[in-house]
Structures are given as structure tokens and as C-alpha cells.
Amino acid sequence: MRATIVTVGDEILIGQIVDTNSSFIAKSLDKIGIGVHEMLSITDDRKHILNTLSSLQDKVDVVIVTGGLGPTKDDITKKTFCDYFEDTLVVDEKVLAHVTQLIEGFFKRPITQINKDQALVPSRCEVLFNQVGTAPGMWMEKGNTVFVSLPGVPFEMKHLIENAVIPTLISRFDRPYIVHKTILTYGVGESLLAERIESWEDELPEYIKLAYLPSPGRVRLRLSARGTDENQLHEGIREQVEKLQLIISDCIVGYDDGETLEVVLGKLLAAKKITLATAESCTGGKIASLITSVPGSSAYFKGSVVSYATEVKETILGISPEVIREHSVVSAAVAEAMASQVQKILNTDYAIATTGNAGPDKGESEAEVGTVFIGIATPDGVFSEEFNFGQPREKVIDRAVIKGLEIIYKEITKNL
Known part of the structure; x- marks a missing residue:
């Protein structure tokens, strides 16, 4: 089965909001064996909506439309939906009772005609009752295509997808199975990684596909298997992952989309009861932000000193001005001193420190733009590594963050 996701709203097209709905819907459909053929964002225009629905009919099995179901005049999806199916609007008494209760009972104000509408x-249409909002979803069929219209408000859309749309699709349609496994790698670029696993990739069974998903400092390898025998798909994926582990075990740090490096690192720290701190200059606290984005990180992360200015390195971290004058603020000596000092101040097992020239100018150091020193303090001592991440500034910072997490992960696992 194939699906198309359509988002309606000028606010998406002008960049006012980011379309997160399509991502959630696509993941939900993929889990039940329905592949997304395309995603479209269109304007709040009657003719545009009608043309889009017409162009998709009988081309895909399912069309899911989000947005344009609100109470204001610019929300025209419901009326246009009705026009496309040559139908008329009627009052759904169950929905009206729910809207009345919500407006008068919860918001404590008289219901207006715009609310009743x-x-x-x-x-x-088959009404998809929206328990968490006022706009119901609508399920209609024409030709060989199911058309579903949902509210654009994310939590309302998610509620209807999970509790109405997906269960109905499962009950009414036979679908193939789709199994994914994502392998998270760090420290090896996409091209080098592809060279190392080329023979393995060439020998993959036809029903298993490999996709490279690169981002700064990491590459996710996604294996996707599609077929009618779910057990065969899982077994096939398992066998291929075992073969892959023999080839690139040195750079695999986790599995599946939720297993980001900060999550993997957090699990390791929590399991081993190891504590960590950061002292950040050029990364501006982003390492600490990533670490603390993981629930439960308070069990292993003590804190951070964002020593962006040289005087903070001296007064808060206690780094000698002579060391800074002799080696410059962007240097191995300062990175190591930052790591050692924050480790001591916050009494942790390990610490990460960053200092560098992210650009666009050199600042207080003569080091080339893009240069970053990452210091690592361990129970046995301190060391640093030098990198040049090039430009632009955002890339330098993002790569320094990921590289810092990668180094500390490898250092901890090496000593276990």
C-alpha cells in the first residue's frame, strides 16, 4: 500500500511553522506496512486543494490531509472536502455535544455559532471523534483511494492517528510487513564507511535495503526489509547486523533511531555509576545541553562551566593567566587545564572541555578559524586532541559537540 500526506496551510509555506505532522504520520504508517509515496504542502486555496485531491485519487491507496479544520474563515478544508465528494454538511450531534461541553463546561463561556460549526x-463521511479537541477527523472513500482529513494541531492529529486512523487501516486492509533496524556509527565518514562495508552491502538479500543517513560526526545505517513473512524479515535483519558487527564494531555505538550518542553515553554512565562534567568555551554549553536532554541525566551529570570569556577561564576555572599567555586561549594546554579544573571543582570521574576558534574571526587566538581543542579528564589523567572542522561556524560547533561525546564514550569504554 502507498500513501500521500498533504499538509494544508500558508503558515507552512512561508516558513512560519515547521511541518512536524508529516514526519509523525509517515512513521506511524511505516510501522504498519504502508509506505509514504510523497509529502505535499499546499496553500489554503479551494482550487488548489481540489486539484490535489483529484490528482491523488486512484494513484495511491491512502491520502491523509492535515490542517484547515479550525473555526475561522481561512480554514476551508472541510468545506472543500465536502465539495470534492459532492456532499453536504450536516451537524453531527455527538460532536456538537462534545464541543458544547468543552466550551461551556471547561472554558466556562457561552458557545457561539462559530463553535457549533x-x-x-x-x-x-465516517466521523473520527476527536476527544482532545473540537475539530473531528473525517474518513471518506472515492474510487480506490481512502481520504482522511485531520486537524493540524499536532496533539489532536496524533491522538486521531493513534486511536482512529491506524486501527482502522489495520482492520480493513491487508498490508506487507516492514521491518527497520538502524545502526548508529560515530567517528567514520560516510565515504570511508561505505568502502569498509562495500562487500557486505553487495551481498544483502534483495528484500533488504540499506540507506546511509549522515549528519555531523555520525552516520546512521538503516536496514529496511519488506515482505509478507514477518519472522523471516526479523531473522534476515538480525543476521545482517551480526555480519556488520564483525566489520565495523569499532565505530558502532548503538542501535535504532532513539539511540543517539548522548542516550548511549547516558546509559553507560548510569550503569557504571560514572559522573561527568563539562567546561565549554567555543561550544557554548551545547555539550551539556545534549547530555541533559536525556531523562535521568541528573544521575551522572554534575554540571558545566561555560567559560566563553578568558576571564571566566581564569576566575571561575582557576586557569593560570601565564598558561593562557604562553600557549594562547585556543591550545591543548588550556583545553587540558579546563577539563582538569572542572573535574576537580565538580568532583566528577570524567570531564570534557572545548576551546577553539569557531569563526568567523580568530578572536583572541592566532589559531586558524575552525581549530578546536577537546580536553578529556579521566581518573588516570588528562589528554587533548586537536581538530580543524573548517567552516561555517555552525558546522564547527556541531562537530565539536559530537566529537567531544564520541571521545569520552570511547575513553570510558576503553577502560571498562
Whole structure:
């Protein structure tokens, strides 16, 4: 089965909001064996909506439309949906009772006609009751295509996808199985990684596909298997992952989309009861932000000193001005001193420190733009590594963050 996701709203097209709905819907459909053929974002225009629906009919099995179901005049999806199916709007009494209770009971104000109009639906549609909002979803069929219209408010859309759309699709349609496994690698670029696993990739079974998903400092390898025998798919994926581990075990740090390096590192720190701190200059606290984005990170992360200015390195971290004058603020000596000092101040097992020239100018150091020193303090001593991440500034910072996490992960696992 194939699906198309359509988002309606000028606010998406002008960049006012980011379309997160399509991503959530696509993941939900993929889990039940429905592949997304395309994602479209279109304007709040009746003709545009009608043309889009017409162009998709009988081309895909399912069309899911989000947005344009609100109570204001610019929300025209429901009326246009009704026009496309040559239907008329009628009041759904269950929806009206729910809207009334929500407005008068929860918000404690009289219901208006504009609120009551939320209960209008095409007479022949299957109403998808929205318990967490006022706009119901609508399920209609034409030709060989199912058309589903959902509210654009993310939490309302998610509720209807999980509790109405997905269960209905499962009950009414036979679908193939799709199994994914994502392998998270760090420290090896995409091209080098491809060279190392070329023979393995060439020998993959036809029903298993490999995708490279690169981002700064890491590459995710996604294996996707599609077929009618779910057990065969899982077994096939398992066998291929075992073969892959023999080839690149040195750079695999985790599995699946949720297993980011900060999550993997956090699990390791928590399991081994190891504590960590950071002292950040050029990364501006981003390493600490990533670490603390993981629930439960308070068990192993003590804190951070964002020593962006030289005087903070001297007064808060206690780094000698002579060391800074002799080696410059962007140097191995200062990175190591930062790591050692924050480790001591916050009484942790390990510490990460960063100092560098992210650009666009050199600042207080003569080091080339893009140069970053990452210091690592361990229970046995301190060391640093030098990198040049090039430009632009954002890339330098992002790569320094990822590289810092990668180095500390490898250092801890090496000593276990």
C-alpha cells in the first residue's frame, strides 16, 4: 500500500511553522506496512486543494490531509472536502455535544455559532471523534483511494492517528510487513564507511535495503526489509547486523533511531555509576545541553562551566593567566587545564572541555578559524586532541559537540 500526506496551510509555506505532522504520520504508517509515496504542502486555496485531491485519487491507496479544520474563515478544508465528494454538511450531534461541553463546561463561556460549526461534517463521511479537541477527523472513500482529513494541531492529529486512523487501516486492509533496524556509527565518514562495508552491502538479500543517513560526526545505517513473512524479515535483519558487527564494531555505538550518542553515553554512565562534567568555551554549553536532554541525566551529570570569556577561564576555572599567555586561549594546554579544573571543582570521574576558534574571526587566538581543542579528564589523567572542522561556524560547533561525546564514550569504554 502507498500513501500521500498533504499538509494544508500558508503558515507552512512561508516558513512560519515547521511541518512536524508529516514526519509523525509517515512513521506511524511505516510501522504498519504502508509506505509514504510523497509529502505535499499546499496553500489554503479551494482550487488548489481540489486539484490535489483529484490528482491523488486512484494513484495511491491512502491520502491523509492535515490542517484547515479550525473555526475561522481561512480554514476551508472541510468545506472543500465536502465539495470534492459532492456532499453536504450536516451537524453531527455527538460532536456538537462534545464541543458544547468543552466550551461551556471547561472554558466556562457561552458557545457561539462559530463553535457549533465545528460539528458540521459531510453527511456521508465516517466521523473520527476527536476527544482532545473540537475539530473531528473525517474518513471518506472515492474510487480506490481512502481520504482522511485531520486537524493540524499536532496533539489532536496524533491522538486521531493513534486511536482512529491506524486501527482502522489495520482492520480493513491487508498490508506487507516492514521491518527497520538502524545502526548508529560515530567517528567514520560516510565515504570511508561505505568502502569498509562495500562487500557486505553487495551481498544483502534483495528484500533488504540499506540507506546511509549522515549528519555531523555520525552516520546512521538503516536496514529496511519488506515482505509478507514477518519472522523471516526479523531473522534476515538480525543476521545482517551480526555480519556488520564483525566489520565495523569499532565505530558502532548503538542501535535504532532513539539511540543517539548522548542516550548511549547516558546509559553507560548510569550503569557504571560514572559522573561527568563539562567546561565549554567555543561550544557554548551545547555539550551539556545534549547530555541533559536525556531523562535521568541528573544521575551522572554534575554540571558545566561555560567559560566563553578568558576571564571566566581564569576566575571561575582557576586557569593560570601565564598558561593562557604562553600557549594562547585556543591550545591543548588550556583545553587540558579546563577539563582538569572542572573535574576537580565538580568532583566528577570524567570531564570534557572545548576551546577553539569557531569563526568567523580568530578572536583572541592566532589559531586558524575552525581549530578546536577537546580536553578529556579521566581518573588516570588528562589528554587533548586537536581538530580543524573548517567552516561555517555552525558546522564547527556541531562537530565539536559530537566529537567531544564520541571521545569520552570511547575513553570510558576503553577502560571498562
